[in-house]
Amino acid sequence: MSAPPDEEVVLARAYLMRVAEPPAFALHAFVDVVGPVEAADRVRHGDVPEAVQSETEARRDLDLAGEDLGNAEKAGARLVVPEDPDWPAWQLLCLAPPTDRGLRGAGPPLGLWVRGAVPVANVFDRAVSVVGARAATGYGEHVAAELGYGLARAGMTVVSGAAYGIDGAAHRGALSAGGPTVAVLACGVDIAYPAGHSGLLDGIAAAGLVVSEYPPGTTPARHRFLVRNRLIAALSSATVVVEAGIRSGARNTATTAGALGKVVLAVPGPITSAMSVGCHDLLRTGGAMVAGSVPEIIEAVGPVGENLDPARRDRRRATDGLGEQALRVHDALLREESRDAEQLAVESGVPPARVRALLSELEFTGHATRHDDGWRQQKGGDRHA
Amino acid sequence: MSAPPDEEVVLARAYLMRVAEPPAFALHAFVDVVGPVEAADRVRHGDVPEAVQSETEARRDLDLAGEDLGNAEKAGARLVVPEDPDWPAWQLLCLAPPTDRGLRGAGPPLGLWVRGAVPVANVFDRAVSVVGARAATGYGEHVAAELGYGLARAGMTVVSGAAYGIDGAAHRGALSAGGPTVAVLACGVDIAYPAGHSGLLDGIAAAGLVVSEYPPGTTPARHRFLVRNRLIAALSSATVVVEAGIRSGARNTATTAGALGKVVLAVPGPITSAMSVGCHDLLRTGGAMVAGSVPEIIEAVGPVGENLDPARRDRRRATDGLGEQALRVHDALLREESRDAEQLAVESGVPPARVRALLSELEFTGHATRHDDGWRQQKGGDRHA
Structure with missing residues (x-):
């Protein structure tokens, strides 16, 4: 960290901040060029470019820098x-x-x-x-x-x-x-x-x-x-x-x-x-x-x-990985009652041969379970699909 | 307006809508090509392209067209x-x-x-x-x-x-x-x-x-x-x-x-x-x-x-037409008490000469009124600015 600025600089800026109503574009540019101490001095004497004059002439006689710094400290x-x-x-x-x-x-x-x-x-x-x-x-x-x-x-x-x-x-x-x-x-x-x-x-x-x-x-x-x-x-x-x-x-x-x-x-x-x-x-x-x-x-x-x-990150639904037909077969499955492939085909409108293939897939991905009397839906199929 | 479609067309489409689970892309394309009546006939006999077969084979024996139309009418x-x-x-x-x-x-x-x-x-x-x-x-x-x-x-x-x-x-x-x-x-x-x-x-x-x-x-x-x-x-x-x-x-x-x-x-x-x-x-x-x-x-x-x-269309505020400095002078004006140009210059930080010019402008646009002892703000300046 460098040292804090000279008191002279702080006083000059305090004066300028009181003199010009922010934002004072011309004054800012002027300060950038000549530095705050010279800028303050020249503003006081009206020795500034016209744009700066316009921003400062109304209050340039109002030098309250010391007072402002004192009030701030208080x-x-x-x-x-x-x-x-x-x-x-x-x-x-x-x-x-x-x-x-x-x-x-x-x-x-x-x-x-x-x-x-x-x-x-x-x-x-x-x-x-x-x-x-x-x-x-x-x-x-x-x-x-x-x-x-x-x-x-x-x-x-x-x-x-x-x-x-x-x-x-x-x-x-x-x-x-x-x-x-x-x-x-x-x-x-x-x-x-x-x-x-x-x-x-x-x-x-x-x-x-x-x-x-x-x-x-x-x-x-x-x-x-x-x-x-x-x-x-x-x-x-x-x-x-x-x-x-x-x-x-x-x-x-x-x-x-x-x-x-x-x-x-x-x-x-x-x-x-x-x-x-x-x-x-x-x-x-x-x-x-x-x-x-x-x-x-x-x-x-x-x-x-x-x-x-x-x-x-994880708003996926359990059936997100399923294709069009698999979803239809999945929806045709019941939770509490078994259905066989033929019933599922009629219900879903998917051909029976395809239904059978999809059922194996649904079983593997945890969406369906095989029972003695047919197939049932399994809630919350896993994510290894 | 043209005439309503033949009953044959309506029956064919009713049959096809029952046979294929929507959306049936292949069947739709097939109907576009051969027409609904021929399409229905060929679906019934399984005489269709493979994609159409896949969409229709599970239910093609389910001809409920007449029944569906009757139930609809009821x-x-x-x-x-x-x-x-x-x-x-x-x-x-x-x-x-x-x-x-x-x-x-x-x-x-x-x-x-x-x-x-x-x-x-x-x-x-x-x-x-x-x-x-x-x-x-x-x-x-x-x-x-x-x-x-x-x-x-x-x-x-x-x-x-x-x-x-x-x-x-x-x-x-x-x-x-x-x-x-x-x-x-x-x-x-x-x-x-x-x-x-x-x-x-x-x-x-x-x-x-x-x-x-x-x-x-x-x-x-x-x-x-x-x-x-x-x-x-x-x-x-x-x-x-x-x-x-x-x-x-x-x-x-x-x-x-x-x-x-x-x-x-x-x-x-x-x-x-x-x-x-x-x-x-x-x-x-x-x-x-x-x-x-x-x-x-x-x-x-x-x-x-x-x-x-x-x-x-009209969400303008009365002071919308005012420039930066005019707004500052306007804000420095009071409603119930007059201020002269010099006071306004110190308050607004705008040079006195410019304040005077802006006051005339603000008077013309209805934002300020001139009084014997100075200027006051006028509420709700008009829109002819």
Whole structure:
């Protein structure tokens, strides 16, 4: 691991994150070219390209870097920057300036305000976001909690937005499995939003991370949720939508996740439920795969050929190996009463000579038993067919 | 319309349908070549190609044609044959001998025993099959009844298998809409199977059709359900699976429908329900499209560009037309309190000059109103953006 970044760098990035409303594409590119310290200095003096000027002029006189870092520390938080060995670089690689409105909100963050005990490194290595409606149904919350629990048990980090409904249930499920879970906020990490999740956020910070690209004290606003959603999508390998109305933030996260090349899954639900309409629309339009269980999600996330859902490995029926005619003869057999080959031929419509050959086969594969007065069906024929 | 077929043809086909267990590919091809009357005569004498011999020798001495036709008449039924002007020829065009086990059960019928008042012609022109589990849940039966009702109201014929659970609910829904519905049986049309659906079958025959390729008196057997399922699939333009276990007859119907080139849809349900596992698996593997509502089904069935689901035509939000920066300025506006351009610039992070331009735009599109002391948000901006 390399050393932590200079204080000068951290102060410069803290300043820039307050000055420009994320996502600030031009500023990000500018920082990449001249470095955060020079970028901050030139933004302060208005000595920047026009696109950067446009992103920064409204707030460039607002230098609260020291104050923000102090407030973060008071809240048990820190600023993680790209110069930090902890920076989740590869997860954020997918973020790039938007090419159209569908990708609105994409673009990498200048830093991440982080509250919590867990190191940022590795926590996102196997991460799945579980998102959905605030006005969730009992079904949705049940499923979100089950998935949160199951994914955490399987060693995945559950990422969500700490909102009421699905988000909260997913976090709670993960916490109850003792797994780390990450809440990505659309406000400062020092703000308990929603207020009723204050205790939950404390619990998340104790066992995982509360993350935001907004400086301490920033209040939530609708456009910030859209921008925040891209971070949820980017920091996870897959996004699972549990319940969503036809227009919803969770769908927005799913669309962004898809655009970022991430795996998108949606949980089906009753078609009589308005809270599942968004999920079904994602499934209908090919925007998502079906998330029916934790193993299905893990299989979708994992490398090809690994993580195969064990529940699907052996769903064969005892008569699966039988051909058309053998099945007809098998069906003509009775369990409690014997029939001879001629009776079986008439019943099955299979020629008598063929019936006799098939009966030997069925006996060998354990589907039929020979008795003194004829043949009977044997339940649960074996698999050596 | 041409004249009804000769009695000789009807008798020959009735005999052949009793002799060979459907689907009888070789016999069908033989009938195509030599005609039903000669085919029947030669089958009786064993003067047939080996493949036909194999399909017919077990029962060729069983000539019950006259008796079967008499029993049918007593049950209010008749035999419809390909020589009949009523024959649903184009629907059955998709049926051909199987190329592998996946298509087991395909192959056209030699005739159809039909009980009911409705002419066979046209009843299948706009037909959708609605199938599913016998051990359906309350949710599944509710959805099946709703879909049956809605499809019938939309002028579609609802085809199903008259089983308990989903099938029965779909038939009942269609009947309550006054629409024709068709039950395709795996036994004779004179047999009330299942027994508890005796009244339902009478109702179906009164308003629609009860159909089978099995002679009167034939009892149901498992292999017959598989064979029957291909008829359900073939006679409909689309198959909707409402509820299905992971291994089930409904899935078999869906697989066959897909193999026959028909539209396949599956109704999602709770992932906590074993009765929806088959549907979700169909959706997961791409074997079916999502059936979320009657309009979605009709859209899937209809010609391209027609039958568009009206519910999806206008789901735009008032702020959909706004660009990135305009949305940020819009979100910074308050409803009950005015803000000036400078405040909005700091709040939104958009440069002041740009804020002013955007405010004019937002005023024009009805998203903002100008007041003496600044600007406010206007709820429900209009659509002339």
